[in-house]
Structure formats: structure tokens, C-alpha cells
Amino acid sequence: MIDHIGFAVSDLSAARAFYERALAPLGILVLMDVTEQMTGGHGAHTGFGKDGKPFFWIGTGKTASGSAHVAFVAPDRATVDEFHRAAVAAGGRDNGAPGLRPEYHPDYYGAFVLDPDGNNIEAVNHGGAAE
Structure with missing residues (x-):
């Protein structure tokens, strides 16, 4: 079973704004932001999901x-x-x-x-x- 999936985007802020609006009708919301400092230099990421579980991620990568x-x-x-x-x-x-x-x-x-x-x-x- 797949737990979550993610991919790199060229502009995290613009992509976040797009997905926030596009996924809202599906009930999929921003649940978590992970900074580059939190990942030890492996990029910043935004997690979208439902019921407290992020399963779709975008990030700088x-x-x-x-x-x-x-x-x-x-x-x-x-x-x-x-x-x-x-x-x-x-x-x-x-x-x-x-x-x-x-x-x-x-x-x-x-x-x-x-x-x-x-x-x-x-x-x-x-x-x-x-x-």
C-alpha cells in the first residue's frame, strides 16, 4: 500500500497556492509544512491530506x-x-x-x-x- 507520494516543484509558494485552491473541493487541505532546516538541507515541503494524515507532498527537492x-x-x-x-x-x-x-x-x-x-x-x- 502506498503511504504517500511527492514531487519537486520549481516554486513552492506558487505550487502551494495552486494546490490549496485546486484540492479544497476534494476536502484535501494543507496539514504540514516542513522547512529545509527540519530536513537537514533536503528541501522544504508542504503536505496535503485529510483527517490529519498528509499523503500528497510538494517540495523544493x-x-x-x-x-x-x-x-x-x-x-x-x-x-x-x-x-x-x-x-x-x-x-x-x-x-x-x-x-x-x-x-x-x-x-x-x-x-x-x-x-x-x-x-x-x-x-x-x-x-x-x-x-
Whole structure:
């Protein structure tokens, strides 16, 4: 199951304004802003979603990281760890070792790998069993 998806935009403010208006009729609202400082220099991002769960992200991104980001739900932290090992063994490049990402929420445990085209692929567990 896909947990969330995101991609880079050339002008975050303009894209945010566009998506705020375009997605409002669908009940999809801005739920989170993540600054470049919060990501350790990996761009600023805006998360849109419903019911407190952001699932559509836009951000400034880095050109070296491709333009797409897809995150898959993992049932537990061990599976996130295994995803990271398997993806790196398959030729992916580490883009964030398995670990907690409290800047997103206290139980956010994820791992990131760049695929052969530089797209950012993630496995994430939000604590406990996957939803």
C-alpha cells in the first residue's frame, strides 16, 4: 500500500497556492509544512491530506534526488530495515538510513533509498501495525 507520494516543484509558494485552491473541493487541505532546516538541507515541503494524515507532498527537492518520492507502508520497523538492506543490495543508493524522523511525528520510522533514476523511494512505519 502506498503511504504517500511527492514531487519537486520549481516554486513552492506558487505550487502551494495552486494546490490549496485546486484540492479544497476534494476536502484535501494543507496539514504540514516542513522547512529545509527540519530536513537537514533536503528541501522544504508542504503536505496535503485529510483527517490529519498528509499523503500528497510538494517540495523544493534536490536535483540529484530525481523528481519523484513514493513511500510504502511497512507493517513494522524490522520491515523498514529489511527494505533498506534489500534496496541498497539491489543497487539503490542510501538516502537516509532506517530511523525515527520525529520532525514528522514521534513514531515516524522510515528509510530512504534513491532508485537507479534518482527517485526517492521510502518505506515507513507509523508505530505498531500498519493501517
